[in-house]
Amino acid sequence: MVVGTAYATIDAYEFDDYEKEQRFRVLIGELRCPKCQNQNISDSNAGLAKDIKDRAYRLINEGKSNQEITSYMVERYGDFITYRPPMKPSTWFLWFGPFVLTSLAIVILLIRKLKAKPPEPVSVDAAKHKKVEDLLKKLDD
Structure with missing residues (x-):
């Protein structure tokens, strides 16, 4: 019997205070992974999502606001990265x-x-009408 060990990586981001951690969780839940189909970066395992999470972590620790971080991500990845794109002509x-x-x-x-x-009415001549009536009478008998 062969027994294997599974190794999994868990992204552990440590913050100075609870408020920064909450901001981070909200932010990564609102940013969409550019590589994945309609998945936020919080749920994505793509390398690009990991890079975006790392960048968001650094920017939060540098004291940037969520708006500044979102603006940075939009400049870099376009409006697609947000689930709520801004109202503008594009x-x-x-x-x-x-x-x-x-x-x-x-x-x-x-x-x-x-x-x-409306559909045209079908015209039936008298001979065909009589033939149908005769057939129906035979069925009734």
Whole structure:
């Protein structure tokens, strides 16, 4: 029997006070990992997320505010790094796109429904009508 040992690394960040630690936890929960799909850097195991956490740790210990740290990260990685991008022309599509596209789809569906023609009635001549009635009578008997 072979027994293996699993080694795991835990990022241990030590702070001078509880307030800095709480700020760090909030900050890494609000920053998105640029490499991962919709995962914050707190939950990500990517090397890039580790680098961002290390940088945030250093900046907090240097006395930077959360706003200064977020601004630094946005300058370096772009607006994608925040879950709440700022309202500016380059992010309008993110903010208004879903509402505009949904409204447009509703308008298109309503127009198509209003323009749709009712189906033409099928005309059946007397001979075919009599034949169908005869077949139905046979089934009833």
